[in-house]
Amino acid sequence: MKTKLFTLIFGAILFASCQQKEMKISRSDFSVVTEMTDFSPAYIIKNEEGKVEIKKNSLIGNTHWVLSVDRDLTLNEVAPFLQELTAKKHKKGGMHEDTKDIYMVYSDTVHKQNACVKMPFKSFALGEQPVYELGEGVQSLLLKSVADAKNTFDKTQTYLVRIDKNISVETFVNILIELEKQNVSENVNSEVYVN
Template identity: 90%
Template sequence: MIMKTKLFTLIFGAILFASCQQKEMKISRSDFSVVTEMTDFSPAYILKNEVGKVEIKKNSLIGNTHWVLSVDRDITMNEVAPFLHDLTEKKHKVGGMHEDTKDIYMVYSDTVHKQNAYVKVPFKSFALENQPVYELAEGVESLLLKSVADAKNPLDKTQTYLVRIDKNISVENFVNILIELEKQKISQSLNSEVYVN
Protein backbone atom coordinates (compact mmCIF):
# COMPACT_ATOMS: atom_id res chain seq x y z
CA MET A 1 0.00 0.00 0.00
CA ILE A 2 2.85 2.39 0.88
CA MET A 3 4.50 1.56 -2.45
CA LYS A 4 1.26 2.44 -4.36
CA THR A 5 0.96 5.72 -2.45
CA LYS A 6 4.58 6.66 -3.22
CA LEU A 7 4.11 5.72 -6.88
CA PHE A 8 0.90 7.78 -7.08
CA THR A 9 2.64 10.76 -5.41
CA LEU A 10 5.58 10.46 -7.79
CA ILE A 11 3.35 10.31 -10.89
CA PHE A 12 1.12 13.16 -9.66
CA GLY A 13 4.21 15.27 -8.88
CA ALA A 14 5.65 14.62 -12.34
CA ILE A 15 2.38 15.63 -14.01
CA LEU A 16 2.15 18.77 -11.88
CA PHE A 17 5.78 19.67 -12.64
CA ALA A 18 5.24 19.14 -16.39
CA SER A 19 2.11 21.29 -16.42
CA CYS A 20 3.94 24.09 -14.57
CA GLN A 21 6.71 23.99 -17.19
CA GLN A 22 4.32 24.69 -20.07
CA LYS A 23 4.52 28.30 -21.20
CA GLU A 24 1.28 30.24 -21.06
CA MET A 25 0.46 32.08 -24.29
CA LYS A 26 -0.10 35.81 -23.91
CA ILE A 27 -2.66 36.85 -26.52
CA SER A 28 -3.31 40.45 -27.55
CA ARG A 29 -5.42 42.76 -25.40
CA SER A 30 -7.98 45.44 -26.20
CA ASP A 31 -10.90 47.25 -24.57
CA PHE A 32 -13.44 46.49 -27.31
CA SER A 33 -15.08 43.34 -28.67
CA VAL A 34 -15.60 43.09 -32.43
CA VAL A 35 -17.00 39.52 -32.47
CA THR A 36 -17.72 37.67 -29.23
CA GLU A 37 -18.91 34.30 -30.48
CA MET A 38 -17.35 32.01 -33.05
CA THR A 39 -18.76 28.83 -34.53
CA ASP A 40 -17.50 26.52 -37.23
CA PHE A 41 -13.82 27.25 -36.65
CA SER A 42 -10.48 25.51 -36.27
CA PRO A 43 -7.59 26.88 -34.20
CA ALA A 44 -3.91 27.49 -34.89
CA TYR A 45 -1.25 28.80 -32.53
CA ILE A 46 1.77 30.97 -33.35
CA LEU A 47 4.26 31.32 -30.51
CA LYS A 48 7.91 31.31 -29.60
CA ASN A 49 9.37 27.97 -28.57
CA GLU A 50 11.86 27.37 -25.75
CA VAL A 51 14.78 28.66 -27.83
CA GLY A 52 12.93 31.81 -28.95
CA LYS A 53 12.11 30.66 -32.49
CA VAL A 54 8.61 31.48 -33.77
CA GLU A 55 6.64 28.41 -34.81
CA ILE A 56 3.08 27.52 -35.76
CA LYS A 57 0.95 24.68 -34.47
CA LYS A 58 -1.74 24.19 -37.10
CA ASN A 59 -2.51 20.48 -37.04
CA SER A 60 -6.21 21.05 -36.54
CA LEU A 61 -6.89 23.54 -39.36
CA ILE A 62 -9.80 22.30 -41.45
CA GLY A 63 -10.78 23.74 -44.83
CA ASN A 64 -14.02 25.69 -45.12
CA THR A 65 -14.06 26.58 -41.43
CA HIS A 66 -13.03 29.92 -39.97
CA TRP A 67 -9.40 29.76 -38.91
CA VAL A 68 -8.84 31.33 -35.50
CA LEU A 69 -5.24 32.30 -34.77
CA SER A 70 -3.93 32.62 -31.23
CA VAL A 71 -0.70 34.55 -31.59
CA ASP A 72 1.69 35.57 -28.82
CA ARG A 73 1.21 39.34 -28.51
CA ASP A 74 4.94 40.12 -28.24
CA ILE A 75 5.88 38.58 -31.60
CA THR A 76 6.65 41.20 -34.26
CA MET A 77 4.90 41.41 -37.60
CA ASN A 78 8.24 40.62 -39.24
CA GLU A 79 8.27 37.29 -37.38
CA VAL A 80 4.62 36.39 -37.98
CA ALA A 81 4.22 37.66 -41.57
CA PRO A 82 5.67 34.52 -43.25
CA PHE A 83 3.09 32.38 -41.41
CA LEU A 84 0.27 34.78 -42.33
CA HIS A 85 1.49 34.70 -45.94
CA ASP A 86 1.32 30.89 -46.03
CA LEU A 87 -2.03 30.70 -44.21
CA THR A 88 -3.77 33.28 -46.43
CA GLU A 89 -2.33 31.64 -49.55
CA LYS A 90 -3.71 28.28 -48.47
CA LYS A 91 -7.06 29.69 -47.29
CA HIS A 92 -7.80 31.93 -50.26
CA LYS A 93 -6.10 30.04 -53.10
CA VAL A 94 -7.69 30.59 -56.48
CA GLY A 95 -8.54 27.68 -58.73
CA GLY A 96 -8.99 25.04 -56.03
CA MET A 97 -11.64 22.36 -56.41
CA HIS A 98 -13.77 23.85 -53.63
CA GLU A 99 -13.86 27.54 -52.82
CA ASP A 100 -13.20 28.23 -49.13
CA THR A 101 -15.81 30.80 -48.14
CA LYS A 102 -14.68 31.23 -44.53
CA ASP A 103 -12.27 33.80 -43.08
CA ILE A 104 -9.22 34.08 -40.83
CA TYR A 105 -9.67 35.67 -37.41
CA MET A 106 -7.32 36.59 -34.60
CA VAL A 107 -8.39 35.96 -31.03
CA TYR A 108 -7.64 38.55 -28.34
CA SER A 109 -8.70 39.37 -24.80
CA ASP A 110 -11.23 42.14 -24.18
CA THR A 111 -9.92 43.21 -20.79
CA VAL A 112 -12.86 45.52 -20.04
CA HIS A 113 -15.58 42.92 -20.60
CA LYS A 114 -13.29 40.08 -19.44
CA GLN A 115 -13.89 37.84 -22.42
CA ASN A 116 -12.15 36.57 -25.50
CA ALA A 117 -13.12 38.29 -28.74
CA TYR A 118 -12.25 37.92 -32.42
CA VAL A 119 -11.31 40.28 -35.22
CA LYS A 120 -11.30 39.31 -38.89
CA VAL A 121 -8.09 39.62 -40.89
CA PRO A 122 -9.39 41.60 -43.89
CA PHE A 123 -6.44 40.76 -46.13
CA LYS A 124 -6.43 37.78 -48.51
CA SER A 125 -2.68 37.99 -49.10
CA PHE A 126 0.41 39.07 -47.14
CA ALA A 127 3.28 40.28 -49.35
CA LEU A 128 6.70 40.13 -47.75
CA GLU A 129 8.57 42.31 -50.24
CA ASN A 130 8.54 46.08 -50.57
CA GLN A 131 5.46 47.62 -52.10
CA PRO A 132 6.17 48.53 -55.74
CA VAL A 133 6.42 52.22 -56.50
CA TYR A 134 3.96 53.31 -59.15
CA GLU A 135 1.49 56.08 -59.77
CA LEU A 136 -1.78 55.33 -58.00
CA ALA A 137 -5.02 55.45 -59.92
CA GLU A 138 -7.70 57.95 -58.98
CA GLY A 139 -9.55 56.83 -55.87
CA VAL A 140 -6.58 54.78 -54.59
CA GLU A 141 -4.36 55.88 -51.71
CA SER A 142 -1.36 54.36 -49.97
CA LEU A 143 -1.76 53.84 -46.21
CA LEU A 144 1.13 53.05 -43.87
CA LEU A 145 0.00 51.65 -40.52
CA LYS A 146 2.52 51.75 -37.68
CA SER A 147 0.14 52.38 -34.80
CA VAL A 148 -3.52 52.57 -33.84
CA ALA A 149 -3.26 56.36 -34.25
CA ASP A 150 -2.57 55.84 -37.98
CA ALA A 151 -5.81 53.85 -38.26
CA LYS A 152 -7.74 56.51 -36.33
CA ASN A 153 -6.99 59.20 -38.87
CA PRO A 154 -10.20 60.01 -40.73
CA LEU A 155 -10.30 57.61 -43.66
CA ASP A 156 -12.46 58.13 -46.72
CA LYS A 157 -14.76 55.14 -47.34
CA THR A 158 -14.97 56.05 -51.04
CA GLN A 159 -11.21 55.43 -51.48
CA THR A 160 -9.40 52.13 -51.86
CA TYR A 161 -6.36 51.84 -49.61
CA LEU A 162 -3.16 49.99 -50.46
CA VAL A 163 -1.94 49.07 -46.99
CA ARG A 164 1.59 48.68 -45.68
CA ILE A 165 2.20 47.43 -42.15
CA ASP A 166 5.40 48.32 -40.33
CA LYS A 167 7.26 45.04 -39.82
CA ASN A 168 8.57 46.16 -36.42
CA ILE A 169 5.21 46.52 -34.67
CA SER A 170 3.96 43.82 -32.31
CA VAL A 171 1.10 41.47 -33.08
CA GLU A 172 -0.84 43.19 -30.27
CA ASN A 173 -0.45 46.51 -32.08
CA PHE A 174 -1.56 44.86 -35.35
CA VAL A 175 -4.66 43.36 -33.70
CA ASN A 176 -5.61 46.76 -32.27
CA ILE A 177 -5.16 48.36 -35.70
CA LEU A 178 -7.56 45.75 -37.16
CA ILE A 179 -10.03 46.50 -34.35
CA GLU A 180 -9.85 50.23 -35.08
CA LEU A 181 -10.43 49.62 -38.81
CA GLU A 182 -13.50 47.57 -37.90
CA LYS A 183 -14.77 50.33 -35.59
CA GLN A 184 -14.49 52.78 -38.49
CA LYS A 185 -16.14 50.26 -40.85
CA ILE A 186 -13.28 50.86 -43.29
CA SER A 187 -12.15 47.23 -43.72
CA GLN A 188 -14.12 46.90 -46.96
CA SER A 189 -12.11 49.76 -48.48
CA LEU A 190 -8.78 47.98 -48.00
CA ASN A 191 -6.98 46.31 -50.88
CA SER A 192 -6.98 42.53 -50.39
CA GLU A 193 -3.15 42.42 -50.39
CA VAL A 194 -1.13 43.96 -47.57
CA TYR A 195 2.62 44.61 -47.57
CA VAL A 196 4.63 43.95 -44.42
CA ASN A 197 8.00 45.72 -44.58
Protein backbone atom coordinates in the same frame (compact mmCIF):
# COMPACT_ATOMS: atom_id res chain seq x y z
CA MET B 1 1.45 2.76 -0.60
CA LYS B 2 -1.56 4.40 -2.28
CA THR B 3 -0.65 7.72 -0.68
CA LYS B 4 2.91 7.56 -2.02
CA LEU B 5 1.67 6.63 -5.51
CA PHE B 6 -0.88 9.45 -5.43
CA THR B 7 1.80 11.91 -4.26
CA LEU B 8 4.19 10.75 -6.98
CA ILE B 9 1.55 11.06 -9.74
CA PHE B 10 0.32 14.44 -8.43
CA GLY B 11 3.92 15.71 -8.23
CA ALA B 12 4.64 14.57 -11.81
CA ILE B 13 1.50 16.30 -13.09
CA LEU B 14 2.34 19.47 -11.17
CA PHE B 15 5.93 19.44 -12.47
CA ALA B 16 4.77 18.87 -16.06
CA SER B 17 2.22 21.67 -15.87
CA CYS B 18 4.87 24.08 -14.53
CA GLN B 19 7.10 23.26 -17.49
CA GLN B 20 4.48 24.29 -20.04
CA LYS B 21 4.79 27.83 -21.36
CA GLU B 22 1.66 29.95 -21.27
CA MET B 23 0.81 31.83 -24.47
CA LYS B 24 0.27 35.55 -24.05
CA ILE B 25 -2.36 36.63 -26.57
CA SER B 26 -3.01 40.23 -27.57
CA ARG B 27 -5.15 42.49 -25.42
CA SER B 28 -7.74 45.15 -26.20
CA ASP B 29 -10.65 46.95 -24.58
CA PHE B 30 -13.21 46.15 -27.26
CA SER B 31 -14.87 42.97 -28.54
CA VAL B 32 -15.43 42.58 -32.28
CA VAL B 33 -16.61 38.94 -32.48
CA THR B 34 -17.29 37.00 -29.28
CA GLU B 35 -18.96 33.86 -30.62
CA MET B 36 -17.99 31.75 -33.58
CA THR B 37 -18.92 28.37 -34.94
CA ASP B 38 -17.30 26.29 -37.63
CA PHE B 39 -13.69 27.18 -36.91
CA SER B 40 -10.34 25.49 -36.51
CA PRO B 41 -7.35 26.80 -34.51
CA ALA B 42 -3.69 27.45 -35.27
CA TYR B 43 -0.96 28.79 -33.01
CA ILE B 44 2.11 30.91 -33.77
CA ILE B 45 4.61 30.78 -30.93
CA LYS B 46 8.29 31.07 -30.12
CA ASN B 47 9.63 27.65 -29.18
CA GLU B 48 12.20 26.85 -26.48
CA GLU B 49 15.05 27.41 -28.94
CA GLY B 50 13.74 30.92 -29.63
CA LYS B 51 12.53 30.08 -33.14
CA VAL B 52 9.06 31.18 -34.26
CA GLU B 53 6.90 28.29 -35.43
CA ILE B 54 3.33 27.56 -36.36
CA LYS B 55 1.18 24.73 -35.04
CA LYS B 56 -1.44 24.26 -37.74
CA ASN B 57 -2.28 20.57 -37.67
CA SER B 58 -5.87 21.33 -36.69
CA LEU B 59 -6.68 23.58 -39.68
CA ILE B 60 -9.60 22.28 -41.71
CA GLY B 61 -10.57 23.69 -45.10
CA ASN B 62 -13.76 25.71 -45.41
CA THR B 63 -13.83 26.57 -41.71
CA HIS B 64 -12.86 29.90 -40.20
CA TRP B 65 -9.21 29.77 -39.14
CA VAL B 66 -8.63 31.31 -35.72
CA LEU B 67 -5.02 32.22 -35.00
CA SER B 68 -3.63 32.52 -31.50
CA VAL B 69 -0.36 34.42 -31.79
CA ASP B 70 2.05 35.38 -29.02
CA ARG B 71 1.55 39.14 -28.57
CA ASP B 72 5.25 39.85 -28.04
CA LEU B 73 6.28 38.62 -31.49
CA THR B 74 6.85 41.21 -34.20
CA LEU B 75 4.88 41.34 -37.41
CA ASN B 76 8.16 40.65 -39.21
CA GLU B 77 8.43 37.31 -37.36
CA VAL B 78 4.86 36.18 -38.12
CA ALA B 79 4.31 37.72 -41.58
CA PRO B 80 5.79 34.71 -43.45
CA PHE B 81 3.27 32.45 -41.68
CA LEU B 82 0.42 34.88 -42.41
CA GLN B 83 1.55 34.95 -46.04
CA GLU B 84 1.48 31.13 -46.17
CA LEU B 85 -1.91 30.85 -44.46
CA THR B 86 -3.64 33.52 -46.57
CA ALA B 87 -2.25 31.97 -49.78
CA LYS B 88 -3.59 28.57 -48.74
CA LYS B 89 -6.95 29.89 -47.53
CA HIS B 90 -7.70 32.16 -50.48
CA LYS B 91 -6.13 30.25 -53.38
CA LYS B 92 -7.99 30.42 -56.65
CA GLY B 93 -8.82 27.55 -58.94
CA GLY B 94 -9.46 24.76 -56.44
CA MET B 95 -12.32 22.32 -56.73
CA HIS B 96 -14.13 23.96 -53.84
CA GLU B 97 -13.79 27.65 -53.06
CA ASP B 98 -13.04 28.33 -49.38
CA THR B 99 -15.59 30.94 -48.34
CA LYS B 100 -14.46 31.30 -44.72
CA ASP B 101 -12.08 33.86 -43.23
CA ILE B 102 -9.01 34.11 -41.01
CA TYR B 103 -9.41 35.62 -37.55
CA MET B 104 -6.98 36.55 -34.80
CA VAL B 105 -7.94 35.86 -31.21
CA TYR B 106 -7.29 38.34 -28.41
CA SER B 107 -8.41 39.08 -24.88
CA ASP B 108 -10.93 41.85 -24.21
CA THR B 109 -9.64 42.90 -20.79
CA VAL B 110 -12.59 45.21 -20.06
CA HIS B 111 -15.30 42.61 -20.65
CA LYS B 112 -13.04 39.77 -19.45
CA GLN B 113 -13.59 37.54 -22.46
CA ASN B 114 -11.77 36.32 -25.50
CA ALA B 115 -12.78 37.80 -28.83
CA CYS B 116 -11.73 37.59 -32.47
CA VAL B 117 -11.12 40.10 -35.23
CA LYS B 118 -11.26 39.22 -38.93
CA MET B 119 -8.15 39.78 -40.99
CA PRO B 120 -9.35 41.81 -44.01
CA PHE B 121 -6.27 40.96 -46.07
CA LYS B 122 -6.37 38.03 -48.49
CA SER B 123 -2.61 38.12 -49.13
CA PHE B 124 0.58 39.38 -47.51
CA ALA B 125 3.39 40.80 -49.64
CA LEU B 126 6.72 40.85 -47.84
CA GLY B 127 8.97 43.72 -48.83
CA GLU B 128 8.59 47.13 -50.38
CA GLN B 129 5.44 48.14 -52.16
CA PRO B 130 6.04 48.66 -55.88
CA VAL B 131 6.12 52.30 -56.94
CA TYR B 132 3.30 53.15 -59.29
CA GLU B 133 0.72 55.83 -59.71
CA LEU B 134 -2.41 55.22 -57.70
CA GLY B 135 -5.69 55.30 -59.55
CA GLU B 136 -8.56 57.61 -58.74
CA GLY B 137 -10.28 56.61 -55.51
CA VAL B 138 -7.20 54.79 -54.16
CA GLN B 139 -5.03 56.10 -51.34
CA SER B 140 -1.88 54.71 -49.80
CA LEU B 141 -2.02 54.16 -46.05
CA LEU B 142 1.03 53.46 -43.87
CA LEU B 143 0.21 52.00 -40.46
CA LYS B 144 2.91 52.09 -37.78
CA SER B 145 0.63 52.37 -34.74
CA VAL B 146 -2.98 52.17 -33.60
CA ALA B 147 -3.12 55.98 -33.77
CA ASP B 148 -2.48 55.75 -37.53
CA ALA B 149 -5.62 53.63 -37.86
CA LYS B 150 -7.71 56.23 -36.03
CA ASN B 151 -7.54 58.65 -38.98
CA THR B 152 -10.71 60.02 -40.47
CA PHE B 153 -11.32 57.72 -43.40
CA ASP B 154 -13.16 58.56 -46.58
CA LYS B 155 -15.56 55.66 -47.09
CA THR B 156 -15.55 56.29 -50.86
CA GLN B 157 -11.83 55.51 -51.09
CA THR B 158 -9.98 52.20 -51.30
CA TYR B 159 -6.86 52.05 -49.14
CA LEU B 160 -3.67 50.33 -50.22
CA VAL B 161 -2.20 49.38 -46.85
CA ARG B 162 1.44 49.12 -45.83
CA ILE B 163 2.26 48.02 -42.29
CA ASP B 164 5.51 48.51 -40.42
CA LYS B 165 7.16 45.11 -39.93
CA ASN B 166 8.61 46.16 -36.56
CA ILE B 167 5.28 46.51 -34.74
CA SER B 168 4.23 43.86 -32.24
CA VAL B 169 1.47 41.38 -32.97
CA GLU B 170 -0.55 43.07 -30.23
CA THR B 171 -0.31 46.40 -32.08
CA PHE B 172 -1.26 44.65 -35.35
CA VAL B 173 -4.34 43.09 -33.73
CA ASN B 174 -5.36 46.46 -32.28
CA ILE B 175 -4.94 48.07 -35.72
CA LEU B 176 -7.33 45.45 -37.14
CA ILE B 177 -9.77 46.18 -34.31
CA GLU B 178 -9.55 49.92 -35.00
CA LEU B 179 -10.23 49.37 -38.73
CA GLU B 180 -13.36 47.44 -37.68
CA LYS B 181 -14.41 50.23 -35.29
CA GLN B 182 -13.97 52.80 -38.08
CA ASN B 183 -15.99 50.55 -40.47
CA VAL B 184 -13.24 50.67 -43.10
CA SER B 185 -12.14 47.02 -43.12
CA GLU B 186 -14.08 46.56 -46.35
CA ASN B 187 -12.31 49.58 -47.88
CA VAL B 188 -8.79 48.16 -47.60
CA ASN B 189 -7.13 46.45 -50.54
CA SER B 190 -7.03 42.67 -50.20
CA GLU B 191 -3.21 42.69 -50.38
CA VAL B 192 -1.15 44.25 -47.59
CA TYR B 193 2.54 45.11 -47.79
CA VAL B 194 4.66 44.38 -44.73
CA ASN B 195 7.97 46.25 -44.75
